[in-house]
Amino acid sequence: MYLQRTRKHNRLVRRFSGLFFDNPVLSLGLALPLAISATNSLQGAFCVMIGMWATTLPVMLFSSLPPVRRFLPLWARFPVYVLLAVAILIPVELRLSPIYPVVLNSLGVYFPIIAVNTIMLYRCEHVGVRCGVLHTLIDGVLHLLGFSVVMALLACVRELFGYGSVWGIPVTGITFKLSGLLIPFSGCILLAFLAAGSRYIGRLWRVRNYRADLRDGQTPAEGEDEDLDDDLLI
Amino acid sequence: MILKAYNPPHIRKRDSNRSMMDDVLIVLIALYLMAFYYYGPRALLLGLHAAGVSIVCDLVCKLLLRQKLSLRDHSSLVTALLLPLLLPASVDYAVVAVAVAFALVVVKYPFGGVGHNLFNPAAGGFAFVAICFPKAVFSYPVPLEALNAFGSFTGRLVTSASYTLKAGGVPTGGDFLSMLLGNTPGPMGATNVLVVCACLLYLVVRGSVHWQMPLCFLGTCALWAGLFPRAPIPGGASVIYELFSGCLIMGAVFMLTDPVTSPKRASACVVYAVFAGVITMLFRRFGGFEESFAFSLLLCNALAPIFDYLDELFYRAVRRGRFVPAKNKKA
Numbered sequence: 001m002y003l004q005r006t007r008k009h010n011r012l013v014r015r016f017s018g019l020f021f022d023n024p025v026l027s028l029g030l031a032l033p034l035a036i037s038a039t040n041s042l043q044g045a046f047c048v049m050i051g052m053w054a055t056t057l058p059v060m061l062f063s064s065l066p067p068v069r070r071f072l073p074l075w076a077r078f079p080v081y082v083l084l085a086v087a088i089l090i091p092v093e094l095r096l097s098p099i100y101p102v103v104l105n106s107l108g109v110y111f112p113i114i115a116v117n118t119i120m121l122y123r124c125e126h127v128g129v130r131c132g133v134l135h136t137l138i139d140g141v142l143h144l145l146g147f148s149v150v151m152a153l154l155a156c157v158r159e160l161f162g163y164g165s166v167w168g169i170p171v172t173g174i175t176f177k178l179s180g181l182l183i184p185f186s187g188c189i190l191l192a193f194l195a196a197g198s199r200y201i202g203r204l205w206r207v208r209n210y211r212a213d214l215r216d217g218q219t220p221a222e223g224e225d226e227d228l229d230d231d232l233l234i
Numbered sequence: 235m236i237l238k239a240y241n242p243p244h245i246r247k248r249d250s251n252r253s254m255m256d257d258v259l260i261v262l263i264a265l266y267l268m269a270f271y272y273y274g275p276r277a278l279l280l281g282l283h284a285a286g287v288s289i290v291c292d293l294v295c296k297l298l299l300r301q302k303l304s305l306r307d308h309s310s311l312v313t314a315l316l317l318p319l320l321l322p323a324s325v326d327y328a329v330v331a332v333a334v335a336f337a338l339v340v341v342k343y344p345f346g347g348v349g350h351n352l353f354n355p356a357a358g359g360f361a362f363v364a365i366c367f368p369k370a371v372f373s374y375p376v377p378l379e380a381l382n383a384f385g386s387f388t389g390r391l392v393t394s395a396s397y398t399l400k401a402g403g404v405p406t407g408g409d410f411l412s413m414l415l416g417n418t419p420g421p422m423g424a425t426n427v428l429v430v431c432a433c434l435l436y437l438v439v440r441g442s443v444h445w446q447m448p449l450c451f452l453g454t455c456a457l458w459a460g461l462f463p464r465a466p467i468p469g470g471a472s473v474i475y476e477l478f479s480g481c482l483i484m485g486a487v488f489m490l491t492d493p494v495t496s497p498k499r500a501s502a503c504v505v506y507a508v509f510a511g512v513i514t515m516l517f518r519r520f521g522g523f524e525e526s527f528a529f530s531l532l533l534c535n536a537l538a539p540i541f542d543y544l545d546e547l548f549y550r551a552v553r554r555g556r557f558v559p560a561k562n563k564k565a
Contacts, residue, residue, distance in 0.1 A: 176328060180366035189340055196344075 004216075005209040018143035021202060025150045026195040030118040035151060036187035038110045042167045043103045045155035047096055049148045051114040054092045055085040057140045059120050063128030064136035081124055085115040119143055154190055158182060242349050242494045251348065255308035257442045258488065261433035262315045265423040268416060272377040273323035277422055279383055280318040283327050287334040288314030295343035309348045313337050316356045316488055319423025320481050320528075321363070322374040324387035329367050333359035353535045354492050357485075357528040364523055372397065372524055374419035394420045395479035396524040404465045405475055413478040421525075424484035427477075434487045443491035446500055447507040451486045452477060454511025464519060482514070485527040495535040502545035509541075510534040 013021040024030040031052075038048045059081050062068060072080060093111060097104050104111060127139045160166055162181040164174040180186055269277035288310045296303050317333045318325075337359030345351045364371045373391035375381055381389065395405035395418065408418040416426030424430070438445045456473045463472030477483060490496065490510060497506045513533060517526035 178332065178366045180362050183365065192344070 003210070003213045005213050006206075009206060009209045016142060018139060019146045019149075020198065023146040023150065023198060024119045024122075024143045025147055025191070026198045028122070030122055031147060032191070033113065034110060034117065035147075035154060035191055037184050038107055039151055039154040039158055039187055040162065040182045041103065041106075041159050042152070042155040043100060044107055045151040047100055047103055047107065047111065048114065049151055050096065051089060051092055051111060052117065052119070052147060053144055055088050055114055056117065056120040056123070056144055057137070058088060059084050060124055060128050060136050060140040061133060063124040064131060064133045069129050077125070077129070078121060081121060082116055085117075085120060089115050119147060150191075150194065153194065154187065157190060158187065242498065252306050252308060254442045254493070255312050257437060257440045258312050259308060259315065261436055262312070262319070262423075262488075264429055264433060265319055265426060266315070268426045268429050269319065269323065269422045272416060273375065273422060274381050275383045276381045276387075277318070277323050280321075280323070280325070280327065280330055280422075281315055284314040284318050284330050284334050285311055287331045288338060291335055291338040295339060295347070299343065299347065301347065307348055310338055310342070313342070313355045313359070317359050319484065320356065320360050320421050321371060322391075322420075323381055323422045324373065324375045324389070324391060325367075325370050326386055329363050329370055332366065333363040336362040349494055351494055353532050354489050354495050357489055357531045357535070360528040361532060364525070364528065368523070374421070376419055377417050377425075392419045394418070394524070395475060396420070399464050399475060399479060400518070400524040402465055404467055405479065410474065413474070420479065421481055421484070424481040425478075427483055430483050430487055437487065437491075443487070443493075444496075444500060444503050447491050447496065447503045448483075448486040450504050450507035451490055451511045451514075452483065454508045455482060455515055458511065458515040462515075462519075476515075476518075480518075480525040481527050485531065489528075489531055490534075495538060497538050497541045497545065499542065499545050499549075501548075502541045505545070506534065506538060506541045509537075 018024060022028060025032070025035045034048050034052075039045050062084060063077070063081065089112070093104065123136075123139060123143055128136050131139070156166060158181045160171060160174065161178050164177045165171055181190075266278060266281050292310045293303065314334045314337075317337065318330050321330065321333070337355035340362075341353050341358035342348075342351045342355040360371075372393070374394050375387065375389060376392060379389065381387060395413075398405040412418050413425070414428050416429070418425055434443070434448055437443045456477060459473045459476035460469035463469060465472065465475070467475070490507065497503050510530065514527055514530040517530040521529065523529070
């Protein structure tokens with residue numbers, strides 16, 4: 001088939017959108033305050049991840065329910081999502097605060113604002129109200145996995161080179177600490193570099209597949225119009 | 235008519251980017267010689283170390299950006315040699331490396347490299363190490379005391395006149411002549427006020443910097459210092475201490491006048507310099523660090539395009555007013 005590798009790559013991108021390709025933080029720029037301000041320690045990032053998983057998935061599933069899609073008016077959707085998220089987040093915070101009191105205190109306002117996080121609101125409207133429950137669940141899991149990976153990576157780097165520890169455990173061998181990595185300004189910069197890196201890798205992969213297809217010397221089959229071919233779209 | 239867009243610096247005479255940078259390198263060498271006189275070979279080694287780090291960072295960044303590798307561009311070398319002069323001679327080699335790497339890899343090349351950077355790289359590098367290592371950056375050795383050339387410094391460190399002024403006290407480090415000649419604790423290259431002024435004169439005569447900017451900036455700072463002294467001293471003494479302490483004059487000569495990050499027209503430069511002077515003195519009074527010129531410069535760099543824009547609007551309004559025919563002018 002014409003451009004076989006490119007088609008296979010595009011199918012992969014569509015199926016796993018959110019994990020690496022179209023990552024909510026790196027590609028779509030969602031939930032940036034959480035990614036920047038809550039990643040100066042791995043424990044803080046972990047608490048935020050728990051909050052995100054606990055609120056975003058149930059709210060996305062709720063938005064994909066047929067009665068909700070049919071009867072809930074557009075103007076009422078966002079307030080209902082936020083109220084539902086708050087109702088879930090409060091017991092989560094009460095459950096976490098005896099285990100991580102210092103961490104939750106240091107997060108300050110960045111834990112409660114999970115209730116209005118943009119990943120949840122965007123995916124509810126983009127996927128939840130248009131697709132079925134299963135598709136919404138898969139989409140939510142992939143996007144939250146992508147978010148978690150970015151949070152964990154940023155938190156590890158910032159805590160390791162800022163405090164010289166990981167999860168509060170000092171790492172031997174790290175004698176040179178950059179305390180400037182702990183302020184949000186450095187989180188912005190690191191996130192920007194991560195986003196540039198992921199875009200670079202994604203582009204390398206696409207170009208590699210396309211060049212391999214062209215080297216094979218394939219031509220479109222008779223009647224095949226590449227402009228109308230869904231497999232060539234991402 | 236074909237219009238071509240060129241990136242700054244916009245040079246109209248038989249000069250090039252390289253000749254402008256070479257002029258700055260020549261004056262920086264003079265500052266390094268003075269630093270060598272006061273602090274020994276460690277001052278020169280810090281400069282060489284910074285230059286080496288800048289060459290490596292340049293190579294890596296240009297390879298990533300797929301730009302042509304060229305030895306003719308000395309802008310990174312200028313940034314690298316400027317940074318140790320803003321720091322104490324007792325600073326660790328690793329701190330200098332972090333400053334240079336941050337200046338080039340984060341502040342300069344991600345925005346496109348020479349002619350495209352929004353912020354002054356040296357100011358960015360200094361700001362980052364000031365946040366990361368405030369003790370190392372704001373503690374100074376005493377001039378003419380022996381410093382070990384390699385490794386960490388283990389001798390006596392003192393505070394500078396900036397710290398005393400920030401605390402509301404009167405600096406007692408030295409007399410006027412000592413402050414003029416650099417025989418006071420402070421940044422390695424910034425305390426030699428006389429040499430820095432000679433550097434400014436050279437750069438102005440060579441046409442590498444706009445003379446309006448450092449003059450208006452220092453004038454604004456002097457006026458502010460005279461009207462609102464931070465210590466219980468007369469206005470004249472306050473002006474001397476404020477101008478001669480920290481990196482004010484050095485920043486005005488080498489960083490404020492960066493042709494890429496400053497406004498392009500002379501009238502805009504004047505307004506920009508006055509604005510930068512006010513912001514710098516506000517940062518000095520209310521900021522967290524004793525030396526905050528780099529932070530105020532970064533803020534001014536972010537606003538520099540607005541000065542160009544407003545200046546252009548002003549000139550267009552003036553031109554429109556000039557060319558309206560007399561019979562159409564309403565009384």
